[in-house]
Amino acid sequence: xxxxxxxxxxxxxxxxxxxxxxxxxxxxxxxxxxxxxxxxxxxxxxxxxxxxxxxxxxxxxxxxxxxxxxxxxxxxxxxxxxxxxxxxxxxxxxxxxxxxxxxxxxxxxxxxxxxxxxxxxxxxxxxxxxxxxxxxxxxxxxxxxxxxxxxxxxxxxxxxxxxxxxxxxxxxxxxxxxxxxxxxxxxxxxxxxxxxxxxxxxxxxxxxxxxxxxxxxxxxxxxxxxxxxxxxxxxxxxxxxxxxxxxxxxxxxxxxxxxxxxxxxxxx
Amino acid sequence: xxxxxxxxxxxxxxxxxxxxxxxxxxxxxxxxxxxxxxxxxxxxxxxxxxxxxxxxxxxxxxxxxxxxxxxxxxxxxxxxxxxxxxxxxxxxxxxxxxxxxxxxxxxxxxxxxxxxxxxxxxxxxxxxxxxxxxxxxxxxxxxxxxxxxxxxxxxxxxxxxxxxxxxxxxxxxxxxxxxxxxxxxxxxxxxxxxxxxxxxxxxxxxxxxxxxxxxxxxxxxxxxxxxxxxxxxxxxxxxxxxxxxxxxxxxxxxxxxxxxxxxxxxxxxxxxxxxxxxxxxxxxxxxxxxxxxxxxxxxxxxxxxxxxxxxxxxxxxxxxxxxxxxxxxxxxxxxxxxxxxxxxxxxxxxxxxxxxxxxxxxxxxxxxxxxxxxxxxxxxxxxxxxxxxxxxxxxxxxxxxxxxxxxxxxxxxxxxxxxxxxxxxxxxxxxxxxxxxxxxxxxxxxxxxxxxxxxxxxxxxxxxxxxxxxxxxxxxxxxxxxxxxxxxxxxxxxxxxxxxxxxxxxxxxxxxxxxxxxxxxxxxxxxxxxxxx
Numbered sequence: 001x002x003x004x005x006x007x008x009x010x011x012x013x014x015x016x017x018x019x020x021x022x023x024x025x026x027x028x029x030x031x032x033x034x035x036x037x038x039x040x041x042x043x044x045x046x047x048x049x050x051x052x053x054x055x056x057x058x059x060x061x062x063x064x065x066x067x068x069x070x071x072x073x074x075x076x077x078x079x080x081x082x083x084x085x086x087x088x089x090x091x092x093x094x095x096x097x098x099x100x101x102x103x104x105x106x107x108x109x110x111x112x113x114x115x116x117x118x119x120x121x122x123x124x125x126x127x128x129x130x131x132x133x134x135x136x137x138x139x140x141x142x143x144x145x146x147x148x149x150x151x152x153x154x155x156x157x158x159x160x161x162x163x164x165x166x167x168x169x170x171x172x173x174x175x176x177x178x179x180x181x182x183x184x185x186x187x188x189x190x191x192x193x194x195x196x197x198x199x200x201x202x203x204x205x206x207x208x209x210x211x212x213x214x215x216x217x218x219x220x221x222x223x224x225x226x227x228x229x230x231x232x233x234x235x236x237x238x239x240x241x242x243x244x245x246x247x248x249x250x251x252x253x254x255x256x257x258x259x260x261x262x263x264x265x266x267x268x
Numbered sequence: 269x270x271x272x273x274x275x276x277x278x279x280x281x282x283x284x285x286x287x288x289x290x291x292x293x294x295x296x297x298x299x300x301x302x303x304x305x306x307x308x309x310x311x312x313x314x315x316x317x318x319x320x321x322x323x324x325x326x327x328x329x330x331x332x333x334x335x336x337x338x339x340x341x342x343x344x345x346x347x348x349x350x351x352x353x354x355x356x357x358x359x360x361x362x363x364x365x366x367x368x369x370x371x372x373x374x375x376x377x378x379x380x381x382x383x384x385x386x387x388x389x390x391x392x393x394x395x396x397x398x399x400x401x402x403x404x405x406x407x408x409x410x411x412x413x414x415x416x417x418x419x420x421x422x423x424x425x426x427x428x429x430x431x432x433x434x435x436x437x438x439x440x441x442x443x444x445x446x447x448x449x450x451x452x453x454x455x456x457x458x459x460x461x462x463x464x465x466x467x468x469x470x471x472x473x474x475x476x477x478x479x480x481x482x483x484x485x486x487x488x489x490x491x492x493x494x495x496x497x498x499x500x501x502x503x504x505x506x507x508x509x510x511x512x513x514x515x516x517x518x519x520x521x522x523x524x525x526x527x528x529x530x531x532x533x534x535x536x537x538x539x540x541x542x543x544x545x546x547x548x549x550x551x552x553x554x555x556x557x558x559x560x561x562x563x564x565x566x567x568x569x570x571x572x573x574x575x576x577x578x579x580x581x582x583x584x585x586x587x588x589x590x591x592x593x594x595x596x597x598x599x600x601x602x603x604x605x606x607x608x609x610x611x612x613x614x615x616x617x618x619x620x621x622x623x624x625x626x627x628x629x630x631x632x633x634x635x636x637x638x639x640x641x642x643x644x645x646x647x648x649x650x651x652x653x654x655x656x657x658x659x660x661x662x663x664x665x666x667x668x669x670x671x672x673x674x675x676x677x678x679x680x681x682x683x684x685x686x687x688x689x690x691x692x693x694x695x696x697x698x699x700x701x702x703x704x705x706x707x708x709x710x711x712x713x714x715x716x717x718x719x720x721x722x723x724x725x726x727x728x729x730x731x732x733x734x735x736x737x738x739x740x741x742x743x744x745x746x747x748x749x750x751x752x753x754x755x756x757x758x759x760x761x762x763x764x765x766x767x768x769x770x771x772x773x774x775x776x777x778x779x780x781x782x783x784x785x786x787x788x789x790x791x792x793x794x795x796x797x798x799x800x801x
Contacts, residue, residue: 082781085801089702103632117799118703122651122663124798127700132651136632136668138639139647149639156638158631215780217736225699227800228780256699256774256782256800 055095055188059262062231065248066209067238075208076179076189078169083213083229085117086128088163088190090260093129095160095188102160105153106137107146109165109193129259147174154181154189161188169194175205210235216251218263227254228263271434274502275363275377275393276418277400278408278427279356282373283313283349287342289404298336301344302329312344346372356405357505363396366504374422376415378502389431397427412438415502416494420449435496442494443469450490456483468494511549511604513537520559520596527556527588527597532581534602539577548573548610552583555601558594566591568641571633571668573608579634586642636668645669657747659772659797660706698742699774701784701798708795711785726775726785728796733777740773744786774800 054070056063063069071077071091079088092104106120122132136159140146146164153162162182170178170191182189191207216228232249251263279285288295298318300311309329321336332339350372357367357375363386366378379392386392393409400407410421411431417438421429424445432438442449445468447460460483465471471479471491480488492498513534521527531554542548550573554566568583591597640648649665656662712727724735746768769789776782782800787793 083801086702089801105635117801118701118705119665120651120663121659121701121704121798122653123659123700124702124704124800125651128702132653132663135651136636137649137651137665138643139649140643141647145643149643152638153635156631156635158635215777215782217778217780227776227782 053186055091057091058094058260059250059252061262062233062248062250065233066236071188072208073188074183074186076175076182076191076206078191078194078207078210079213080192080194080211081213083215083231084192084211086229086254087211087213087231088192089125089128089130090254091190092161092163093259096130096134101131101134102158103134103136105150105159105162106135107150107153107162107164108137108139109143109146109167110139110141127256147178150189151178151181154178154185154187157185157187159185159187161190163190163192165192166194170205170207172205175207179206179208207235208237209233218253225256227256228252229254229260271413271496272378272380273383273389273411273413273431273433274415274418275379275396276370276410276412276415276422277360277375277377277396278370278410278419278422279353279373279400279405280408281313281315281406282353283344283346284315285405286349286352288315294340294342297340298323298338299340299342300332301342303344303346312346313349349373356400360396363392366502368502368504370415370419374419376418376502378504379411389433393431412441414438414494414496415500416450416490417442417496419451420445420494424449439472439495443467443472447471450487450494452487452490453484456487459483460487511538511541511607512601514599514601516599517597520598522593522596524589527591527593528581530597530600531584531588531602532577534600535577535580538602538604539575539580542575542604542607542610546609547607548575549604550574550606550608551604552580553603553605554584555603556591556597557599557601559596559598560594562594564591567605568637569645569669570637571640573606573610574633574637575610579637582634583637583641585638640669657744659700659704659744660708663704699800701782701800703801704784704798705796708786708797711794711796726794733783736776736778736780738773738775741771741787742773743769743771743789745769772797 052068053073054066054068055073056070057066066072096104108119120132120135120137125132125135138146138149140149143166146166150162150164153159175191178189178191194210210233212232212234214230216230218226218228229252230249231252232247234247252260253263254260283301284294284299287301288299295315296317298315298321300314300318300323302309303312304310311323311325311327311329311332313325314323318332318336318339321339323332323335323339329341353369353372353375357369360367360375360377364377364379364382368376370376379389383389383392386395389411393411397407397409408422408427410418410423410425410427410429412418412421413432413435417432420442421427421432429441432441446466447468447470448457449468452460460466460471465474468491471487476488479491489498493500515530515534517530521530534554538549549570551567551569554568556564556566558564566584566587568587570579570583574580574583636648646667648668650668652664652666654661654664709728724738725732726735727733770786771789772784772786774782775785783796784798784800785794785796788795
């Protein structure tokens with residue numbers, strides 16, 4: 001009890017110090033503290049909690065729109081649109097170079113829209129910088145089995161990322177379970193191809209970010225080795241960084257035998 | 269102390285009886301097996317019918333045919349005969365745990381102190397011979413205080429001598445037998461015959477020193493061993509304990525929690541033994557015995573050999589729920605299968621892996637084992653590179669639970685198209701799609717190659733796609749050494765296309781989506797093969 005009291009004062013003192021030094025940082029620090037307490041961390045842990053582990057997307061403007069300067073790890077993200085696979089593969093490739101490489105669990109949905117487009121192709125993956133041998137692919141027959149496998153994968157901490165091919169948005173309960181599993185294991189989860197409900201209504205769920213990725217025509221590009229991608233950030237838990245009107249969206253260019261860049265930088 | 273007693277069994281027709289058991293018709297006629305020896309064919313074993321006609325093992329096949337033109341012959345397999353004898357050794361453990369092989373056609377059973385279980389010695393001997401006769405083997409038995417003595421009685425007295433219980437009596441019984449019964453070397457036997465010593469009894473009164481100096485120490489030693497003056501122990505085969513633990517319940521159990529607790533106990537026991545003997549197992553089988561006699565078996569596998577009790581218990585995890593306890597479970601047996609040597613490992617060193625699925629990462633194998641126990645081993649896949657020009661062959665998905673294809677070049681590896689590594693495609697000017705259709709799909713409404721600037725569209729899966737632009741072609745030819753498959757039943761489009769030279773194009777749709785499609789050089793039409801997703 002005594003120790004906890006001491007930590008409390010310590011925390012208070014720390015926030016005051018932060019306030020004096022940098023008044024703008026205060027709201028963020030407070031949000032951090034509250035979030036950490038929500039997660040059941042001891043108040044003394046607040047100090048370390050401001051370093052939310054993130055995966056920078058590699059596109060400066062996109063990272064700036066995200067609260068922590070990147071895609072939070074230990075969280076669940078939803079990616080929709082027919083360019084979604086490519087975007088997720090790009091992020092996985094970045095993940096595999098940014099940290100100590102760990103395998104990736106890919107939960108293939110039977111009959112999902114990506115399954116219908118084909119299976120992951122090794123030479124294509126190596127071209128975007130992802131080692132195919134780091135993939136573990138599971139092919140469950142039922143959606144429940146797939147969600148279970150994804151949850152086990154996220155919880156285990158043995159994989160750096162779990163990708164699940166879903167065909168409709170996750171309901172509140174599964175998304176909450178998966179989000180919690182990701183927080184436990186520290187891996188990042190991608191729900192691929194969720195789209196919107198038939199009515200177009202966005203269901204309440206516990207997903208951290210939601211992306212819409214579509215192919216885009218690149219006007220007047222000189223080489224045919226590039227592909228335009230339109231990226232839209234539909235939702236971020238905790239709000240977009242900075243004030244903005246409308247959803248943030250970007251044009252990206254994918255060099256089809258190499259990496260991704262922002263539109264306008266493809267020649268550089 | 270009572271004297272040691274050895275029961276010797278001799279199977280004079282082991283090799284022929286092995287074949288006769290499979291094909292009873294053989295027993296009725298003269299029949300022999302043949303072997304190849306020093307460039308000629310000789311008889312290996314003969315059955316009683318052939319022996320009557322004067323055939324003996326070792327005779328050349330030509331001589332045998334001259335004696336008995338209509339003899340039935342089969343190739344002999346000495347290895348199988350030995351394996352059969354090994355099985356008979358196991359069978360005869362019903363009499364004593366101390367059993368050893370006697371050459372290729374006999375057994376020694378140390379039955380000291382065992383006979384009373386079957387009545388007396390004579391009853392046991394009769395029981396043994398009758399039982400063997402019942403399963404189709406002619407056996408001659410001899411029972412004596414020494415191995416050589418018993419074997420001599422079995423082989424040189426037609427097994428008709430009643431049990432010999434004491435060394436003094438054995439001396440009497442052996443005396444009239446020929447000296448060959450001592451299993452002398454050929455020269456020693458020749459030597460003693462030359463001076464008229466034909467029976468064992470002739471050797472007994474002679475001074476041993478002169479016997480040894482004339483015919484070698486071996487003869488004296490054998491004499492001593494036959495008469496029991498020198499020790500001649502039987503070394504039985506070492507008993508290997510099965511990797512099995514059993515749990516009996518005083519009252520039948522039925523609650524799922526009890527089942528889990530039971531498995532935990534079994535696993536803990538097995539794991540202790542695995543730990544002690546530095547082993548791990550890749551497969552476990554749980555047999556659950558219900559009170560009504562039903563037996564349920566659960567078999568689970570692990571991606572690598574494990575012995576951690578938690579991990580072993582977790583393998584069953586989900587599947588235990590599928591056991592129907594019925595009126596209750598009275599016992600469970602856990603068997604470890606597919607054992608491998610596993611040296612001690614510090615479990616905390618889990619993090620030292622480098623992300624390769626093939627290299628065992630303990631944390632990962634725990635996860636995949638858990639997934640496999642619910643989804644099946646066939647549902648956990650890894651991508652394997654394959655050295656092939658044909659795009660649809662270049663990546664192959666195999667179960668994580670199958671051993672990885674061997675690296676490097678061997679004839680076998682070439683057969684399996686084994687791969688070796690993922691070629692470095694990065695930055696390559698010939699892009700490959702990220703998603704590929706395992707079987708290329710024919711496009712409808714396909715027209716000839718578009719003229720530059722002309723509008724072109726294709727129909728794929730019931731939808732029209734406009735083409736904004738296309739680039740290519742990249743010509744991919746099949747391997748010349750791969751023959752197109754012969755006309756198999758159910759030839760698919762792919763089979764039809766296999767062996768075709770293809771021209772691949774990247775085709776950009778009106779919305780910016782990018783496809784990978786090809787046109788076979790000979791076949792008309794276009795095929796969709798992949799998507800740059």
